[in-house]
Amino acid sequence: MTVRLADAGDHIVLKPCIHDYQVNCGNCRLNSICLPLALESDDIEQLDNIIQRSKPLQKSQHLYREGDEFKSVFAVRSGAMKAYKTTDDGREQVTGFYFPGEILGMDGISNNLHASSAKALETAAVCEIPFTSLEKLSAMMPTLQRHFFQLMSREITADQQLITLLSKNSADERVASLMLSISTRNSKRKLSATQFRLPMSRVDIGNYLGLTVETVSRVFSRMQKLEILRVDNKEIKILDVQGLQKMANVGD
Amino acid sequence: MTVRLADAGDHIVLKPCIHDYQVNCGNCRLNSICLPLALESDDIEQLDNIIQRSKPLQKSQHLYREGDEFKSVFAVRSGAMKAYKTTDDGREQVTGFYFPGEILGMDGISNNLHASSAKALETAAVCEIPFTSLEKLSAMMPTLQRHFFQLMSREITADQQLITLLSKNSADERVASLMLSISTRNSKRKLSATQFRLPMSRVDIGNYLGLTVETVSRVFSRMQKLEILRVDNKEIKILDVQGLQKMANVGD
DNA sequence: CGTTCCATTGAGATGTGTCAATTCAAGTGG
DNA sequence: CCACTTGAATTGACACATCTCAATGGAACG
Numbered sequence: 001m002t003v004r005l006a007d008a009g010d011h012i013v014l015k016p017c018i019h020d021y022q023v024n025c026g027n028c029r030l031n032s033i034c035l036p037l038a039l040e041s042d043d044i045e046q047l048d049n050i051i052q053r054s055k056p057l058q059k060s061q062h063l064y065r066e067g068d069e070f071k072s073v074f075a076v077r078s079g080a081m082k083a084y085k086t087t088d089d090g091r092e093q094v095t096g097f098y099f100p101g102e103i104l105g106m107d108g109i110s111n112n113l114h115a116s117s118a119k120a121l122e123t124a125a126v127c128e129i130p131f132t133s134l135e136k137l138s139a140m141m142p143t144l145q146r147h148f149f150q151l152m153s154r155e156i157t158a159d160q161q162l163i164t165l166l167s168k169n170s171a172d173e174r175v176a177s178l179m180l181s182i183s184t185r186n187s188k189r190k191l192s193a194t195q196f197r198l199p200m201s202r203v204d205i206g207n208y209l210g211l212t213v214e215t216v217s218r219v220f221s222r223m224q225k226l227e228i229l230r231v232d233n234k235e236i237k238i239l240d241v242q243g244l245q246k247m248a249n250v251g252d
Numbered sequence: 253m254t255v256r257l258a259d260a261g262d263h264i265v266l267k268p269c270i271h272d273y274q275v276n277c278g279n280c281r282l283n284s285i286c287l288p289l290a291l292e293s294d295d296i297e298q299l300d301n302i303i304q305r306s307k308p309l310q311k312s313q314h315l316y317r318e319g320d321e322f323k324s325v326f327a328v329r330s331g332a333m334k335a336y337k338t339t340d341d342g343r344e345q346v347t348g349f350y351f352p353g354e355i356l357g358m359d360g361i362s363n364n365l366h367a368s369s370a371k372a373l374e375t376a377a378v379c380e381i382p383f384t385s386l387e388k389l390s391a392m393m394p395t396l397q398r399h400f401f402q403l404m405s406r407e408i409t410a411d412q413q414l415i416t417l418l419s420k421n422s423a424d425e426r427v428a429s430l431m432l433s434i435s436t437r438n439s440k441r442k443l444s445a446t447q448f449r450l451p452m453s454r455v456d457i458g459n460y461l462g463l464t465v466e467t468v469s470r471v472f473s474r475m476q477k478l479e480i481l482r483v484d485n486k487e488i489k490i491l492d493v494q495g496l497q498k499m500a501n502v503g504d
Numbered sequence: 505c506g507t508t509c510c511a512t513t514g515a516g517a518t519g520t521g522t523c524a525a526t527t528c529a530a531g532t533g534g
Numbered sequence: 535c536c537a538c539t540t541g542a543a544t545t546g547a548c549a550c551a552t553c554t555c556a557a558t559g560g561a562a563c564g
């Protein structure tokens with residue numbers, strides 16, 4: 001088991017964070033999203049014991065890379081992450097954006113290798129959940145096992161949603177859907193559903209949605225002209241939720 | 253627990269099959285794909301006890317429908333299935349094809365409702381694996397728990413592969429990739445990697461790949477003209493594997 | 505205050521969708 | 535056995551949404 005050294009200054013070793021003494025799953029304000037378990041406080045403590053927190057990642061630092069040995073899944077604590085795969089001809093495909101409370105890295109379980117890379121879109125803190133510990137704990141705690149099955153299943157349905165979006169929907173519909181998705185996820189975290197700052201670039205949005213930057217930009221312009229939303233660079237304000245839903249053309 | 257009645261002759265009740273007395277996981281020739289477990293024979297027996305087999309589904313019969321209560325996942329024993337979602341405006345999106353040895357239905361775990369529908373593409377037999385039993389058994393058998401996590405993770409990576417395909421690749425590349433995928437999966441089942449019969453229609457292929465029927469048809473014609481494969485309706489013969497890989501433009 | 509990166513906007517090119525006609529295969533009933 | 539029907543697949547002509555290429559504008563940062 002070798003220790004991985006910093007790789008071109010851009011792949012970090014997670015070190016324990018010595019500041020956040022009080023942070024634990026019991027008092028984390030995200031635990032209703034991350035691990036909405038009807039856990040006995042005793043159980044929470046056990047879960048808490050296996051979770052490792054570390055100092056934050058800087059923007060564009062990698063949490064893991066495609067092909068890395070899979071050891072843990074991660075929960076976003078603050079900031080935002082993107083997951084992406086690199087195709088054989090060197091292009092990227094963004095497979096997901098992850099906001100506080102959301103879990104990433106589950107695609108690595110099948111081969112014990114990470115199937116995608118994960119990168120911080122802005123300064124971000126994560127909780128590392130070592131998978132072997134999680135497995136052992138799951139075998140002992142039925143609710144945790146169930147919960148983790150559900151998390152993975154949710155990742156599957158989210159991917160299928162994206163598949164449908166890419167396969168069937170126009171550029172307008174895709175961008176509108178993403179805005180609605182971010183809005184919904186924001187409100188789950190008790191943040192504004194109508195006003196937020198996009199942590200990702202237009203390139204990332206286009207890449208995720210199977211569009212070019214130019215098209216994304218044009219869609220935003222169109223939406224602005226229709227007074228559906230106000231765009232100021234990464235700052236988004238939804239002016240007409242119904243109009244946005246209509247544009248997305250999905251009941252989601 | 254109500255018994256579901258046949259629904260317009262097209263939704264069946266799975267009844268125990270009284271013919272295949274000898275069929276069990278231990279002697280199933282697919283068990284290297286379906287459940288490649290280093291299980292003690294005792295363990296296999298336990299698993300076998302929870303699995304229910306039933307009489308085959310006829311072509312176009314549903315195994316489950318989007319919104320149905322989720323109770324089980326299913327392993328294809330023979331034939332082929334497709335999974336699909338219906339969008340809000342009534343269109344279909346095929347999310348996957350499933351061949352013998354492959355597992356479907358895992359997207360229902362997150363909400364206890366099936367997130368997609370599953371339909372037989374041809375006469376097909378399945379093994380039903382009740383999920384609560386599977387959960388209990390998993391908690392007792394670490395290898396089974398691990399295996400099921402891996403199965404779900406594999407479903408995630410497969411979906412991500414499709415996302416990339418839809419987002420980045422041309423019609424030629426998409427169809428070529430699908431042909432290669434089927435070829436690979438066939439050879440895992442010790443069937444011919446170069447000659448097979450497609451169980452799905454052109455419509456299904458197009459739908460799955462985000463293309464119209466006409467485009468799929470044109471791609472097949474093009475491939476035939478380039479002598480990459482020979483197409484006779486649903487009968488496919490791959491003449492030039494390398495050419496096909498080159499056309500797919502993926503190292504998969 | 506330049507440099508660099510990111511975002512916007514325009515004009516033209518192109519791959520795939522749309523519409524329509526034709527062929528082919530499979531099944532049905534006289 | 536032959537019409538007849540029905541659904542699937544193929545092929546062609548044209549339209550259009552999005553991509554590509556190129557220029558410009560604006561924000562962030564040293």
